[in-house]
Amino acid sequence: MTGSGRSAEPSLFAATLLVARKELVTSFRDRQTTLYTLVLPIVLYPFLFWCMIQASLFLEGRREHTETRLGLAARESDLVPPGLAESLARDPHAVNQAGASIQGSEPRADPAHGELNSLSVLPLRAPLSLGEACAWLARRTGSRPASAAIEEPDAVLYLSPAEDGGRGRAEVFYDSSSTRSRIALARVQSRMPVFVRDLRARAAAEVDPNVGALEPFRRDPPRNVAPQPAMGAYILSYILPLLFVIMAVMGAFFPAVDLTCGERERKTAETTLLLPVPRTAVHLGKILAVCAAALIATGLNLSALALSAEHLLRMLPANSTVQVDVPVRALLQVAPLLLLFAFFVSSVLTGVAALARTFKEGQALLGPVQILFVLPALAGALPGVQLTPLLASIPVVNVVLCFRGLLRGEPMPLEYGITAASLGALSIAAIGLSLWTLSREALLVSGSESSWRDLLGILRSPGSTR
Amino acid sequence: MSVESGAESLAIEAVGLRKVFVDPRRGAVEALCGLDLDCRRGEIYGLLGPNGAGKTTTLRVLATLLAPTSGTARVDGIDVATDPLEVRRRIGFLSGTTGLYPRLSPRETLSYFGRLHGLEPEELQRRTEAILDRFGMREYADARCESLSTGQRQRVSIARAVLHDPPVLILDEPTTGLDVLASSAMIEFIESRRAAGTCVLFSTHVLSEAERLCDRIGVIFRGRLLAAGTLPELSQRTGKRWLADVFLELVRRGGPDPASASSAGEGGGAS
Numbered sequence: 001m002t003g004s005g006r007s008a009e010p011s012l013f014a015a016t017l018l019v020a021r022k023e024l025v026t027s028f029r030d031r032q033t034t035l036y037t038l039v040l041p042i043v044l045y046p047f048l049f050w051c052m053i054q055a056s057l058f059l060e061g062r063r064e065h066t067e068t069r070l071g072l073a074a075r076e077s078d079l080v081p082p083g084l085a086e087s088l089a090r091d092p093h094a095v096n097q098a099g100a101s102i103q104g105s106e107p108r109a110d111p112a113h114g115e116l117n118s119l120s121v122l123p124l125r126a127p128l129s130l131g132e133a134c135a136w137l138a139r140r141t142g143s144r145p146a147s148a149a150i151e152e153p154d155a156v157l158y159l160s161p162a163e164d165g166g167r168g169r170a171e172v173f174y175d176s177s178s179t180r181s182r183i184a185l186a187r188v189q190s191r192m193p194v195f196v197r198d199l200r201a202r203a204a205a206e207v208d209p210n211v212g213a214l215e216p217f218r219r220d221p222p223r224n225v226a227p228q229p230a231m232g233a234y235i236l237s238y239i240l241p242l243l244f245v246i247m248a249v250m251g252a253f254f255p256a257v258d259l260t261c262g263e264r265e266r267k268t269a270e271t272t273l274l275l276p277v278p279r280t281a282v283h284l285g286k287i288l289a290v291c292a293a294a295l296i297a298t299g300l301n302l303s304a305l306a307l308s309a310e311h312l313l314r315m316l317p318a319n320s321t322v323q324v325d326v327p328v329r330a331l332l333q334v335a336p337l338l339l340l341f342a343f344f345v346s347s348v349l350t351g352v353a354a355l356a357r358t359f360k361e362g363q364a365l366l367g368p369v370q371i372l373f374v375l376p377a378l379a380g381a382l383p384g385v386q387l388t389p390l391l392a393s394i395p396v397v398n399v400v401l402c403f404r405g406l407l408r409g410e411p412m413p414l415e416y417g418i419t420a421a422s423l424g425a426l427s428i429a430a431i432g433l434s435l436w437t438l439s440r441e442a443l444l445v446s447g448s449e450s451s452w453r454d455l456l457g458i459l460r461s462p463g464s465t466r
Numbered sequence: 467m468s469v470e471s472g473a474e475s476l477a478i479e480a481v482g483l484r485k486v487f488v489d490p491r492r493g494a495v496e497a498l499c500g501l502d503l504d505c506r507r508g509e510i511y512g513l514l515g516p517n518g519a520g521k522t523t524t525l526r527v528l529a530t531l532l533a534p535t536s537g538t539a540r541v542d543g544i545d546v547a548t549d550p551l552e553v554r555r556r557i558g559f560l561s562g563t564t565g566l567y568p569r570l571s572p573r574e575t576l577s578y579f580g581r582l583h584g585l586e587p588e589e590l591q592r593r594t595e596a597i598l599d600r601f602g603m604r605e606y607a608d609a610r611c612e613s614l615s616t617g618q619r620q621r622v623s624i625a626r627a628v629l630h631d632p633p634v635l636i637l638d639e640p641t642t643g644l645d646v647l648a649s650s651a652m653i654e655f656i657e658s659r660r661a662a663g664t665c666v667l668f669s670t671h672v673l674s675e676a677e678r679l680c681d682r683i684g685v686i687f688r689g690r691l692l693a694a695g696t697l698p699e700l701s702q703r704t705g706k707r708w709l710a711d712v713f714l715e716l717v718r719r720g721g722p723d724p725a726s727a728s729s730a731g732e733g734g735g736a737s
Contacts, residue, residue, distance in 0.1 A: 009555070009584040022570070022578050029569035029610075267565035273531055274564065276555040276583050276630075441532060442488075 015277035019285025023259050024292055033254040037293055041247075041301040045308040067118040068184035071153030073133040075160040077126035079168055085121040087195035088157070088188060119187045122153055133158040137173045154184035233327055233407050238381060240327075241403035243305065244298060244338065245377035245396060248345050249370050251297025255290045256349035257362035260438070265358050270444065283438040287431060291346035298342070330406040337416075340423035341399045344430050345373060351434030354443060376400075392418035395426050477634050477665030478505040478528060482537035485523050485689075497523040499689040500537065505667050505682075507633070510660055512680035513669040514713055520689040521669040522561070525638045528667070529559040542633050555583065558627030561638030568612030572603050572622045575611065576629055583630040597625045617648040624655055635659060637668035641675060653679060673709045685713060687720040 010018060027033050070088060074080050125136065137156045155174040162168055172188050175181040224231070263269040275282055352369050356362035373396055379385070380400030387401035398419040405412050437443075485498040498520050505511040515521050526532045528539055530550035539546045542556045566575060573594060580590040598604045601621045606614055611622060627635065637656070641649040656679055659666050670676055676683055677697065684694035693700060693716050701707055704715040 010582065015582060018578070018581055022567075026567055026569040266568060267563050268567055269563075270531055270561065271564045271567070274529060274554055274559050275579070276551065278551055444526075444531060 010277065012278055012281050015281035016284045016288060019275070019277070019282050020288035020292065023255075023286055023289035027255045027258055027289060027293055030254070030258055033258055033293070036254055037251055037297040038300060041297065041304045045301070045304040046311075049308040063183060064116045066180060066183050067120065068154045068180055068187060069120045069122055069152070070184055070188060071122045071133075071136055071151075071156040072124045073128040073136065073156055073158045074124065074126040075128065075130075075158075077124065079159040079161060080124055080126070081199060083198075084195060085124070087198065088191050089119055089121045090191070091117045091119075091187075117187060119184065119191070122151060128158075130158065130160065134173055137175065154178070154181045155188060157188060233330075233409070236327060237404040237407040238383070240302070240407060241400040242377050242381040243302065244403065245341075245400060246374055247298040247301040248294045248338075248342050249349075249373045251301075252290050252294035252342070252346045252349045253366055253370065255293040256346065256353045257356070257359055257366060259286045259289060260350060260354040261356035261362035262359050264443070273444070279439055280435060283435045284431070286438070287343070287346050287350050287434060290350050291342045294342045294346055295339070298338075327407050330403075330409070333406045334403050337399050337402060337420060337423060340420065340427050341396075343427040344395065344423060347427065347430035347434040351430070351437040354434070354438045354440075380404075387412060387415045387419075389415060389418055392416075393422045395422065398422060475506045476504050476540075477507045477509070478503065478511075478539075478541055478667055480504070480524070480528070480537065480539040483524070483527060483534055483539055484536045485520075485527055485532060486535045497689055498527070498534075498537075501686070501689060501691050503684060503691055503694070505634075505665050507665050508660060508663045509681045510656060510666045510679050511668070512676035512683045513667065513686055514671075514673070514676060514683060515669070515686035516717065519686045521686055522638055523689075524686065525559075525561070525636050525667070525669060528553075529557060529636050530554055531559075555630070556632055556634060558630075558632040558635045559638075560623055560627050560636070560640055562642055564623065566611040566619055566622055566626070569610055571608045571610055572614075572625065573598070573607045575622060575626055579626055580629055585630065593629060597629060601625050616644065617651070620644060620648050620652065624652070628659075633664060635664055635666045635668075637666065639669055639671065641670065641672060673713065677709050683709070685716045685720075687717050690720070692716045692720045 009015075028038070072080065072085060072088075125133075128136075133156050137153060155172055158171045158173065160169050160171070170192070172185055174185040226234070263272060272282055273279065349366055349369060352365055353362040356365050376394070376396035377400050380391075380397040381404075385391075385401065387398070387405050391401060392398045392415040398415075402412070402416060402419045405415070480501055480503040483498050483501040483503070484496065487495045487497055489495050501520065501524060503524065513521050513524065523532065527534050528541055528546060530546050530553050533550075534547055541553045544552045544556065546553050567578075570578065576594045576597065577590065580593065585593065598607050601624065603618070603621055603625065606618055611619060614622065635656075640652050640656070644652060653675060656666055656668065660681075668679075680697075682694060682696055683700060685692045685700075693703060695703070697709060697712075700709075700712045700716070704712045706712045706715050
């Protein structure tokens with residue numbers, strides 16, 4: 001070899017970086033990897049959030065605009081208290097009573113918004129037996145055509161005397177297979193207590209003008225004293241750690257397959273093994289590239305998710321009370337753990353994918369491995385599970401719980417230390433195992449046949465390449 | 467590092483080379499059974515043999531892709547078992563399984579290999595430009611390799627193998643799958659290396675190529691080198707005039723049936 005123009009051969013570290021850079025570049029030039037790692041996170045989350053919110057608004061709007069009819073029936077007509085029909089037809093939550101109407105009376109509607117939460121109460125049918133009341137509802141169809149008989153109710157409120165001579169009974173019949181019937185039931189259930197409360201108050205007032213004695217305290221809804229950012233952090237603590245694990249695994253998936261069995265399929269594996277650098281640098285470069293891809297994918301996913309959530313959640317008035325801030329401090333604290341975890345995931349996926357002969361086989365092999373990561377993450381995301389020193393030594397679960405604790409601002413130096421040590425040790429072990437697998441000579445000479453015996457044969461083969 | 471005395475003219479030297487593969491189905495398969503081989507500097511050496519004879523395994527061991535089970539092999543004076551990295555720095559290797567990275571351009575490929583070979587940036591630039599001109603690759607230097615024709619890819623592969631100006635070139639069936647024009651270009655390239663003082667060891671099934679190119683020819687069969695020498699020497703030894711007859715005669719002497727031997731030796735990725 002001529003020595004002119006040559007500097008010293010690159011060090012192990014420099015060679016590893018050179019290989020990793022090339023592998024990362026070529027990996028992101030693959031359409032499949034780019035799609036799953038870069039394009040999907042950027043496009044998917046805004047699109048999904050937009051769709052979810054639009055669907056939610058649409059369904060809520062449809063629900064509010066759905067007109068429902070209630071059939072009022074009684075064993076005897078005098079069982080029906082005065083004012084019941086008017087009270088049920090009135091929406092107690094509406095600022096403007098736009099939707100309240102009683103059949104036969106003048107319909108009230110807001111010309112700008114139409115009738116909202118409308119529950120029309122059909123003229124009373126009495127006397128009527130229980131069976132006849134059921135039959136009245138049973139005549140209706142699931143999707144009521146516009147031309148349907150106006151007497152067909154979506155639900156029936158049936159009043160009957162008590163058998164023991166005590167209080168009367170009020171039963172609601174509805175059809176759970178019909179959306180309209182379920183909406184009618186919900187409206188009756190929300191309005192009946194209001195009517196009963198008013199009835200009780202009127203009755204009490206007749207006996208004693210000091211009605212307040214019956215209900216000395218006004219029962220206000222409970223107040224949440226948690227600061228809005230703390231609520232946001234609490235919500236994020238359940239979502240972010242789990243998403244991180246899933247995204248890291250998904251981000252490493254395609255590069256791991258592409259850089260191992262993908263190389264064999266493309267017949268470039270030998271070209272790579274002929275590189276004039278130590279094989280350790282080549283294999284470490286691959287793991288580093290997979291790890292970088294996983295981190296890039298995770299970063300992009302989380303960023304896209306955060307931006308989408310922050311922007312689009314404001315469109316929902318109900319969610320505007322929760323302030324979701326990016327937890328920068330917690331992210332900085334958890335960053336070393338995430339880096340170790342990314343190395344762990346990348347090493348495992350790369351080592352396993354190296355055993356496959358083709359891209360397709362690699363995907364099939366990594367499927368169960370993905371689940372091995374996601375299941376503990378799901379277990380760690382369960383409410384009530386706290387990070388203990390024992391749990392801090394269990395991979396995946398520890399990173400999820402530690403991340404969750406840091407997001408909530410809980411101090412846990414011992415558990416953090418155990419988690420970091422556990423992840424560090426596991427990462428080193430996984431990298432070692434992955435390097436051992438990648439250097440199996442049998443990977444080069446194995447044929448295109450595929451069986452579990454061949455797979456074990458690769459692992460048991462004595463030869464390794466240096 | 468090179469051995470300059472005694473065997474100073476030897477670029478490749480293998481003594482008693484053995485390679486045993488462990489096959490999950492068949493158990494141990496001996497692909498090389500004590501192979502002896504020597505190639506001199508500036509020499510073009512052709513390795514002939516039927517399928518499964520051990521040609522590819524020999525070349526892979528010399529290129530450090532496989533580790534020998536026993537025996538010794540030296541390339542440019544460096545032992546392949548003890549210092550495989552230094553061997554890789556001194557060889558250029560081409561085979562049907564050393565494909566190009568499809569998502570890199572020829573220029574990027576040369577840059578990548580050049581940097582890993584430790585070439586200074588200016589020198590790398592100079593060599594890349596020279597090679598692009600020499601092999602007529604400038605037109606597609608920045609296109610991705612996956613978009614190139616077979617002939618164009620072959621040129622890029624050669625360029626990649628000689629970028630660092632290695633003293634030893636190992637080529638495994640370099641013309642297989644190439645059309646007449648590409649094969650002709652490859653043959654011209656191999657001939658050109660003789661003048662540059664490079665040792666070229668290549669395996670082939672095409673006897674006419676061996677006749678035209680080789681200074682010496684080795685016939686390998688069942689993992690052993692049956693004979694080696696110039697064509698006249700082999701003719702004299704076998705009493706046959708044409709290389710095809712020489713080859714068949716040597717294989718006939720080496721085993722019962724070349725056809726059955728051929729199929730028996732295949733498998734496990736070794737040939």
